[in-house]
Amino acid sequence: MSNVDKMREEAKKLVSECRFVVGYERGTFNHLDRALIAKTPEDVDKFVFGPTSIPNLTLYAVTDFRRPLKRGESPDARPIGIVCKGCDAKTIVELVREHIHARDQVKIIGMPCKGTIDPKKFAMLYGEDNDVKQITWGPDGFLVDGQAPKGDLLAGKCLHCKVRNPSVTDVDGMEQVDQPEAAGFEGIESFEAMDPEDRWRFFEGQFSKCIRCYACRNACPLCYCHQCSIDIQKPFNWTQKFTELPDNTFYHTMRALHLAGRCVDCGECERVCPMDIPLRLLNGKMAKVAYENFNIESGEDPDRPSLLGGCDPNDKECFIW
């Protein structure tokens, strides 16, 4: 039985005991898969999985949590099922570690993954209105309609991936895939080597493009605050709604700081950005700082408190004690 059949079978079992099961279905545009919130076994039949299953569906574990309840309505206590790639499963670990979800409230269908495509690279190579029918995994790399691709399609986040086979899952018996050596922080290091002034100019250019649609924040499963400090305008505001450089810079810097040591590098913020701002650079740098100074990696160990959510008496910055 292939992994996809196994996924559908397990999702059908879960759909009766869960509030819903989130999986991937074929989208309408550019062959990218989109979220399907399945409530019946018929919905589950539409589930697919492949290199175009890019979105991080654990977002819907948090979105549902944010839904306002009607008067007298009590929250639905049934768990939810989520189809997760390795990177997405790390998000669940992080959510459990931050006490947003109890581990038994989320049923993970962990899918081994050989890396997803980067939709922006794909559109650049094949054009925005291409007639490609299907993108699949071949023995070495992707197959576009059964052919070798025209160029590199692998998403940036997948170069650093250490969890092609999800580290946590509630489903056994998936066929495992090979785990090549991960690249570490290579992309970040070349960026750090830049002259600070050039780096600042680079980000000035990028942040000036921002239209403050907040897609990066809303797509981030770890940006789960009931009310974001950016949205608070009264009685006092941290920043204005202007799409000017200072306000945009404040917003992006604040978001990167709030995700320091928490970001699991699922790449959603960068993927959803309509203005192509390379947000993974910011979050990657914060991850590197957290790793080098505190030896903490997000989504690894659910028993250890998160970097911003706990305190350690052996912290080398001893002034707090």
Added chain:
Amino acid sequence: MKVMDKTQLDKLFGAGYEVIAPVNTLGVVEYIKVTVPAQIEFDFYNSKKPAKSAFFPATEKMFDIKMQDRKAVSMDESLPEMKDTILFGIRPCDAGSLTYMDQLFNWEGFEDPYWNARREAVTVFTLGCSKVCPNSFCTSVGGGPKSKTNADVFVYEVGDKLVFEAITDKGSAALDKMGLEEATGAELEAAQNWEPAEPEVVDLDETPTKLDDRWPDEHWVDVSLRCLNCGICTFLCPTCHCFDIIDYKHRDKCARCRVWDTCQFDDYTVHASGHQPRETKQSRVRNRILHKFNYIPHNFDMFGCVGCGRCTSLCPVNIDLIETIQEVEK
């Protein structure tokens, strides 16, 4: 009809006009003021930021407020100081959206001075579409790749040449000042017989009436489950026009500004009391779609959508506008 080479774009600047044109800024095509012809981008389906930003910028100062010795307050209205401007290379769909925006900003006796000041100063050069944009359906809502609605000048791209057809007096005055050659022979023929590819037609004629009784939540829950409630579809829509008014304060000075706002955000409808009448995703998605395909058709007798397809193409969770409408109509 007039003709010029793409290498002669400096003639645009020679006529004493300021030029706003499509520019590729770090991967984002948008309409901004250009000073050098080399900045102008031709290789794009449609700009990411719609051309509405040339008339309705994302942030616009309305007036300054100054405190004088803590006794009196003075206010200085700041209308945009516009020189004669050519808005070059906007797509027919974006030009089509001006029909609705002009009416909206001059609705029921109120005239918006900021919109009108820019609109009067600008001569619109519409650039015909030689490629069909993904997800577009402009021909189904009254537009099309060679629609001349609201164009002062229509520009045909013929190989390396540009052929200009004056539509209005304002347009022909601009062309006269540019001092172009008369189009003849092959270029003229190519422009006159130009038949661009058109997107597939979607039947939307009955949609405004069909949506009349589609208010209840049950029609909207399933189509909006995926929605992130980000502002992409509305900020990048050529007919979305909502704005918020905020004060930018610094010491004893203050500037009152208007900034783009979107019905997809939580704070858009929240009342002073704290009550939130539109607290769920489905009610916000419903507002966006009913506004364009039901309220505007009833109030203005036209679609509130020009079919550019940006909202579908740029939606991070693939909420397809046409698919959603068809699902709700069922």
